[in-house]
Amino acid sequence: MEEPNAWDDPEKAQAKMKLLGSLKDDVAGYDRLVSIKEDLEVLLEMADEEPDPSYIDEAQEMLNEFKERFEAIRIKTLLSGEYDDCNAIVTLHAGTGGTEAMDWTSMLYRMYSHWVESHGFSMELLDMLEGEEAGLKSVTFQVNGPNAYGLLKSEHGVHRLVRISPFNANGKRQTSFSACEVMPEIKEDLDIEIDEKDIRIDTFRSSGAGGQHINKTSSAIRITHFPTGIVVSCQNERSQFQNKDKAFEELKIKLFLLKKEQHAEKLSDIRGKVTEIAWGNQIRSYFLQPYQLIKDTRTGEEQSNAQKVLDGGIDPFINAYLKWLALKEKPAEN
Numbered sequence: 345m346e347e348p349n350a351w352d353d354p355e356k357a358q359a360k361m362k363l364l365g366s367l368k369d370d371v372a373g374y375d376r377l378v379s380i381k382e383d384l385e386v387l388l389e390m391a392d393e394e395p396d397p398s399y400i401d402e403a404q405e406m407l408n409e410f411k412e413r414f415e416a417i418r419i420k421t422l423l424s425g426e427y428d429d430c431n432a433i434v435t436l437h438a439g440t441g442g443t444e445a446m447d448w449t450s451m452l453y454r455m456y457s458h459w460v461e462s463h464g465f466s467m468e469l470l471d472m473l474e475g476e477e478a479g480l481k482s483v484t485f486q487v488n489g490p491n492a493y494g495l496l497k498s499e500h501g502v503h504r505l506v507r508i509s510p511f512n513a514n515g516k517r518q519t520s521f522s523a524c525e526v527m528p529e530i531k532e533d534l535d536i537e538i539d540e541k542d543i544r545i546d547t548f549r550s551s552g553a554g555g556q557h558i559n560k561t562s563s564a565i566r567i568t569h570f571p572t573g574i575v576v577s578c579q580n581e582r583s584q585f586q587n588k589d590k591a592f593e594e595l596k597i598k599l600f601l602l603k604k605e606q607h608a609e610k611l612s613d614i615r616g617k618v619t620e621i622a623w624g625n626q627i628r629s630y631f632l633q634p635y636q637l638i639k640d641t642r643t644g645e646e647q648s649n650a651q652k653v654l655d656g657g658i659d660p661f662i663n664a665y666l667k668w669l670a671l672k673e674k675p676a677e678n
Contacts, residue, residue: 428494441520458656
């Protein structure tokens with residue numbers, strides 16, 4: 345980066361700067377681990393020479409920090425997929441369950457919003473379709489941050505909620521479903537040709553974010569790709585042209601990933617298998633009544649503090665998934 349011609353190619357230079365920043369973070373994380381370890385060893389030597397109960401609490405605090413930082417580094421080593429370092433485009437769709445499913449979709453949207461905030465990432469709302477009575481029929485948003493896709497790919501699939509529905513007059517338990525689709529934001533120039541005869545472009549008035557511009561102009565864009573049935577829409581940008589560009593970008597990514605799947609020997613884990621948003625296809629179940637338990641059907645990871653998870657505490661599930669995926673993809677020994 346110190347070479348005089350480093351910025352002759354700005355795009356390449358920015359990629360190098362991003363890599364440099366990531367490597368510096370890795371080195372700083374390792375140095376901090378070494379520092380904690382050395383401080384802990386000194387503290388234990390002091391405790392041997394002069395027993396003091398206060399040393400126990402201090403040593404435990406340092407050990408906890410070491411474990412936390414070590415686990416974070418270990419998880420980062422698992423983010424080695426082709427697109428793991430990309431931003432993530434997330435879409436939530438309400439499934440079986442009517443208004444209850446739409447409310448569940450809005451709860452998931454809130455959960456991911458809190459997770460994004462807790463990690464210092466940023467979130468850009470791209471499209472939102474509200475339910476007639478409550479909740480969301482669908483919502484699409486982009487998460488920007490280091491390894492956003494690598495972390496959030498664990499969320500791809502059907503999420504099942506079991507609770508006493510506030511929309512059920514009889515106060516009975518109800519099961520509802522919402523599907524989460526996660527894709528990487530691929531910034532490279534994709535070799536995807538889209539024939540104008542294969543698509544329909546519709547314009548409509550925004551119904552989600554947009555401040556004072558809501559419902560004043562038909563700036564929102566929906567693109568339907570007939571050969572695949574893929575539908576993308578964007579209403580977040582200020583102008584129709586910006587929404588159109590963003591929608592086309594998303595469509596190209598979906599077609600690119602679909603093309604990769606078709607050429608793979610098995611279904612790629614990039615886009616995941618498309619399944620019915622209903623019973624038997626869930627990757628994770630959220631029980632709120634009669635007891636609280638959230639369990640991932642793939643990894644077996646469980647959490648009993650449901651509210652903490654719904655407030656964005658999904659890291660245990662993400663970490664468990666990355667470990668599970670690494671073991672799953674590990675070549676079998678002869």
